[in-house]
Amino acid sequence: MERFDAVVIGGGAAGLGSAYRMAENGMNVLLIERGENVGEKSVYGGRIYSWVFEKYVKGFQDAPVERWVKKERLTFLDERESVSIEYSSDETCSFVAILTKFNRWLAEKVEDAGGLVVSGIKVEDVRLNPLRVVADGEEIGCDAVVIAEGVNPMLAMKLGIRSDWKPEEVAVGVKEVFKLSESEVNSRFDVESDEGVANLFVGYPVFTHGGGFIYTNRDTISVGMVVRVDSAMKNKIEVYDLAEKFRAHRDVAGFLKGGSMIEYSAHLVPEAGIKGVPDALHKDNVMIVGDTAGFVLNRGFTIRGVDFAFYSGVLAADSIKEAMDGGDAGLAGQIYERKVRDSAIIGELEKFRKALDVLENTRFFNDYTRMMVEIMRGIFDVKEESNRLYDVVMEKSRGRKIRMALDFLSAFRGL
Amino acid sequence: MMKALVFAEKADHFNRISSKLKEMGFEVHGLSFAEANADHLYISEPNYDYASITAAMEKISDDVGPDLVVFSSTKLGKEVSARFAQRKNLPCITECLNLEVEGSSITVSRYSLGGKTIAKLRTSLPGVIAVVADAIEPSEQSFQMNIQDFEIPVSNQIRTVSREEKKREAVGLREADVIICIGRGLRKKEDIELVKELAEKLNAEIGCTRPLSHDYKWLPEERMIGLSGEKVSPKLLISIGVSGQIQHAVGIMNSKTVIAINTDENAPMREHSDYYVVGDLYEIIPELIRNL
Amino acid sequence: MKIAVCVKEVYNLEQVKIIKETREPILDVPKKLDDLSRNALEEAIKIREKLGGEVVAISAGSPDLKKTIKEALAMGADRAVIVTDCSNSTPESTALILSKILEKDSYDLIIMGDASSDDYSGQMASRIAEILGLPQITFVSEIKEVSEEKITCVRDMDDYLEVVEADLPCVLSVTNEINEPRIPALKDILKASKKPVETLSANDLGVEIPQPYEIIENLAPEIDRRQEVIEGDAGDVARKLAEIIRREA
Incomplete structure (x- = not known):
């Protein structure tokens, strides 16, 4: 029987983070990915917060970053109009990447550091006492297993570490990539070649839990739509139809004009915040990381997942190392549990526990979005006569001022 | 006038290629196993051994001094074109669908990326190409038709034990409506x-x-x-x-x-x-x- | 028996997309070991299983080869020699580089695919055999007999099948009908990670890479079909089809 210090299951950001850290620490690690190529199964809109890679990955400056996000834009859409809020800065804390490519690069880093990465192999089972991973009819022995199987937690469920997602805990996202030229991207978004835009959209055509996004890549743009599964089911929404409507909106279509769609993908995204994190993140020396553990934080205007995924992988790796160095490799699971609970991952998810309740309120996705657009129309619609801001706001909020005040207060506190 | 040297084991292929070359203004020399259209043609007994044909083409090429050597892009033609090109230290492009000459360079088209794209390549003469003869529309051209017999030198790099023609149905795919x-x-x-x-x-x-x-x-x-x-x-x-x-x-x-x-x-x-x-x-x- | 298998990395062509407007291919896709290289490897491994000896995978390509060559090792090659600084290779340059590597050892057999599935140029066996002064048997669809001294093969040519024999050493190119390449299991892949890979540069080998041609353009052909979709029950569909056929045939 082949033996490794640790086996990592899944070649997304979480698994790669774990394998990379272990390889860097001189451990004998095997990563098994079921897709033909590592990273192939990863679908992500595009924006990644860079802190974790800057902190842990040697040579991160050579990573396949498409553009650094210098402009953040939040757009409220109704059928024909839009209101955008833009924040622009020379400072940046995030970049846009094509996650499949980025993960392929990370896999090379793992191999350069001495880790073994194997793809096109499906892990059938993880067995305890003694710890083994079963794939291709072979058993592989190891001291610890890191499950980074993404949003579809087959093995984690089998081991009873976590339960499956409920419809209100996940969203379905579709992403389309449109080819333009680098200079077209620059001029359409008014940015320099290495600068990018992250634009989130609320309102049309979903008007419920979810929204649209546009991220600028080097010479393509990623456009898509995310809708929570329960809302999609309740309102009988086909996310594909939404994506098509979204693309056709006058404030979106302009960015895509003349570009041809070169990629289409769909994926589930955990959306339950802290509520999607199971009580225990390990069983014996098997640990769950990344999406499998539910480490995704949606605050409405920012979504964090990839950085938490990678970071949780690092924490698992460090826990295994600490346990092995301490002479009892079997303690890794417990150490991991403690490390994650003490880390910024759980810290942040806890901090924004309330955000979930705020975002539960569909008025933000519908009524207030429409109102925002209507108020702007009221102010800027000048004919023979024009409107006072006060009158417009008063009229548009008639009969719902108290509820609105409460909603906005909760949003202010929660997000 | 630029000279081309042609080898094709099938007369039909030979004639398509030679008419194209003539149209482009080449003086056409060639080796074939049956009478075919050329200005100067060497006819030999049929021979399907790469080493023998390579040696024959080398000999004729040394006499003629062609700017362009053209093979039919059959399996045999491709095999010989590459061996010949390597012997003469020349570039070689196989599976050419189209060719154009401009001054002392030749431009050819061929499928690339498994057929997803068509690549246009330019190489300077002298050079070797293997052309998909069926991709060429033959044209009426007049040739000098100087014909002489030729004996292909015998090689025994590999030995043929048996050869069996594939049983071919007459299939009219190309002419079918x-x-x-x-x-x-x-x-x-x-x-x-x-x-x-x-x-x-x-x-x-x-x-x-x-x-x-x-x-x-x-x-x-x-x-x-x-x-x-x-x-x-x-x-x-x-x-x-x-x-x-x-x-x-x-x-x-x-x-x-x-x-x-x-x-x-x-x-x-x-x-x-x-x-x-x-x-x-x-x-x-x-x-x-x-x-x- | 010492067998060299010349293998090639190719773009995963299934993933190559075409930009509709410009008809340009997008080549930013992973690479893989070419299918015909797998046929060549399979045949070499079968001979080794019968006669014993060593199978060495040899390749020239991009830095990605470090990864793709593992597929050859997982299939069963014992070791590999790769040159990773010739991304823009041509048959001319690859033949020179591979021959330099082949010259360093004495191989009884040198096997490769009859062409690669991306360029379909089919020059490698002839060029390498010529450089090394060896006989060649191309388009082999079956190896009838092989011993330490001699090999007998069936060649599948355009219009004829031919049985030929040659003394070793000899260069072979095989067709994709010759065998069904094995798919490595996890244990083969793990074993492969411990097999030796010698990485060289064209410079190490003293080869200057010739650039005999210039690529003027490389575009997808224009496809301009109506793409009218016809659905429904078989009867309706058949009536519609019959109408179209009567009109177009």
């Missing part, structure tokens, strides 16, 4: 009978994709349509159970109208079809036969 092309959507060999019935109704020839001829051997190789088989140009091509991989699609691109029947709504074949029927061929074809 209507072609029915079948692919892996057909479940078993016997089902070809159903297709034959339709073919008879339409007076159509039957062609197939590579797996059917080469892997399953349901139909003879000469019925294979695609990059490495026949390239057809019928008025109507009916494609049945064909996924439409690019290696196959290349063979049907010159068809006037393409109808495809496929169970998969999004098979690559769709892009290559004028009418794309989503459905089960086993239900549709019997109905279709009744309707014709």
Whole structure:
């Protein structure tokens, strides 16, 4: 029987983070990915917060970053109009990447550091006492297993570490990539070649839990739509139809004009915040990381997942190392549990526990979005006569001022 | 005047190539196994040994001093062209579909990326190319027709134990007005009978994709349509159970109208079809036969 | 028996997309070991299983080869020699580089695919055999007999099948009908990670890479079909089809 210090299951950001850290620490690690190529199964809109890679990955400056996000834009859409809020800065804390490519690069880093990465192999089972991973009819022995199987937690469920997602805990996202030229991207978004835009959209055509996004890549743009599964089911929404409507909106279509769609993908995204994190993140020396553990934080205007995924992988790796160095490799699971609970991952998810309740309120996705657009129309619609801001706001909020005040207060506190 | 030296084991290929070269203004020299159109032609007994032909072409080339050496892009032609080019330390491009000369350089087109694209390459003369003879439309040209016998030097680098002509049906795929092309959507060999019935109704020839001829051997190789088989140009091509991989699609691109029947709504074949029927061929074809 | 198998990395062509407007291919896709290289490897491994000896995978390509060559090792090659600084290779340059590597050892057999599935140029066996002064048997669809001294093969040519024999050493190119390449299991892949890979540069080998041609353009052909989808029950569909057929045939 082949033996490794640790086996990592899944070649997304979480698994790669774990394998990379272990390889860097001189451990004998095997990563098994079921897709033909590592990273192939990863679908992500595009924006990644860079802190974790800057902190842990040697040579991160050579990573396949498409553009650094210098402009953040939040757009409220109704059928024909839009209101955008833009924040622009020379400072940046995030970049846009094509996650499949980025993960392929990370896999090379793992191999350069001495880790073994194997793809096109499906892990059938993880067995305890003694710890083994079963794939291709072979058993592989190891001291610890890191499950980074993404949003579809087959093995984690089998081991009873976590339960499956409920419809209100996940969203379905579709992403389309449109080819333009680098200079077209620059001029359409008014940015320099290495600068990018992250634009989130609320309102049309979903008007419920979810929204649209546009991220600028080097010479393509990623456009898509995310809708929570329960809302999609309740309102009988086909996310594909939404994506098509979204693309056709006058404030979106302009960015895509003349570009041809070169990629289409769909994926589930955990959306339950802290509520999607199971009580225990390990069983014996098997640990769950990344999406499998539910480490995704949606605050409405920012979504964090990839950085938490990678970071949780690092924490698992460090826990295994600490346990092995301490002479009892079997303690890794417990150490991991403690490390994650003490880390910024759980810290942040806890901090924004309330955000979930705020975002539960569909008025933000519908009524207030429409109102925002209507108020702007009221102010800027000048004919023979024009409107006072006060009158417009008063009229548009008639009969719902108290509820609105409460909603906005909760949003202010929660997000 | 620039000189070209041609070798093609088939006279038809030779004539297509030599007419093209003549049209481009070359003085055409050549080696063939039968009478063919050239200004200066060496005729020898048939010989299918690469080493012998390479040696013969080397000898003739040393006498003639050609700017361009052209082979027919058959398996034998490709094999010899590369060996000859290496011996003369010349660049070589095989599977050329088209050629143009500009001054002392030649531009050729060939499929690239498995047929997904067509690459245009330019190389300076002298050089070697192997041309897909069937891709050339022959033209009327007048040649000097100086013909002499030639004895190909014997080589025994490899020894031929036996040679057997492939049994070829006379297949009129290239001339057919209507072609029915079948692919892996057909479940078993016997089902070809159903297709034959339709073919008879339409007076159509039957062609197939590579797996059917080469892997399953349901139909003879000469019925294979695609990059490495026949390239057809019928008025109507009916494609049945064909996924439409690019290696196959290349063979049907010159068809006037393409109808495809496929169970998969999004098979690559769709892009290559004028009418794309989503459905089960086993239900549709019997109905279709009744309707014709 | 010492067998060299010349293998090639190719773009995963299934993933190559075409930009509709410009007809340009997008080549930013992973690479893989070419299918015909797998046929060549399979045949070499079968001979080794019968006669014993060593199978060495040899390749020239991009830095990605470090990864793709593992597929050859997982299939069963014992070791590999790769040159990773010739991304823009041509048959001319690859033949020179591979021959330099082949010259360093004495191989009984040198096997490769009859062409690669991307360029389909089919020059490698001839060029390498010429450089090394060896006989060649191309388009082999079956190896009838092989011993330490001699090999007998069936060649599948355009119009004829031919049985030929040659003394070793000899260069072979095989067709994709010759065998069904094995798919490595996890244990083969794990074993492969411990097999030696010698990585060289064209410079190490003293080869200057010739650039005999210039690529003027490389575009997808224009496809302009109506793509009208016909659905419905078989009867309706058949009536519509019959109408179209009567009109077009």
